[in-house]
Amino acid sequence: MNTKPKRTDNQASTPHMAEIVERNIQALLDREQEEEKSKPLETRIADTVTRFTGSMAFVYIHLVMFGAWIIINLGWVGIKPFDPSFVVLAMFASVEAIFLSTFVLISQNRMAAQADKRANLDLQVSLLSEHEITRLITLVRAIAKKMDIEESDNPEIDELAQDVRPEKVLDTMEKREQKTKKN
Template structure:
């Protein structure tokens, strides 16, 4: 029974194995993404659909054909009576379209930026937790090394590494360094 489970969990031949925790994290992130997609209101879905379509080569080709026909027709090259010889209607149409398209793109970008900010916050929290855990491990391993009389336990950098990182101090330091760099420009 145990060997059957081991075979079921083993990756296919020729593929490297992945830690189960990585697979779990991927599944959790994908599930979260699906939940967020399902929670979108119809306006956000519309904005995403319009933005996706207008960012496609199909959209470009449709505009090349439509604008090309419009221009050829109104230059008289198709043998038809021009309906917009000064191209004022074409310019107005293109301007109105640009206003709406830019609005849809901005809506999508704003939501994407908000998601990126949430992910950055999550990344920061995970990094701070990891830093705290590593600090505790440094303290624990150093104490073990001292009890075992291992010379590396006396490394002068260890007390500095054993201090918890204070994010607000890091931010203050970054801001001060940036101000100093800007003043030297």
């Protein structure tokens, strides 16, 4: 008896993913939308400014504005120059650079915080997976023993059957990093 649900034409045309994968994708997308909606106004403004200043439209606008400023102040179009030494242009460019770099830093700080949260999530999932795999190894070994199946002589199996202590891994990494820096 076939217990699989029938697939609709829509489902048949797209590759099928496990339900848990689809649920996880949707949960992550929902979370991102939720976080986007809950961002403070200042953060949304900084992100919008950063997004625009990282676009070619921003470059084209500046090419036209600075180009017109320079052409006018060189006296090439018959208009009296208003900034012949380009001091005002330099001041505007400097002030703009200060504000733009601040907006970029605000956005980068927020993105770094997001990256830290994702890295922490990855670590937690990896630790959980490692714990589950360790338990599976223990279970398979017990099943093999009960069925009188001889285990191959592999010293790594004993090691893999033990839980990993993340603090010990971090300590070892730090020691090796310090040792590398000294050499």
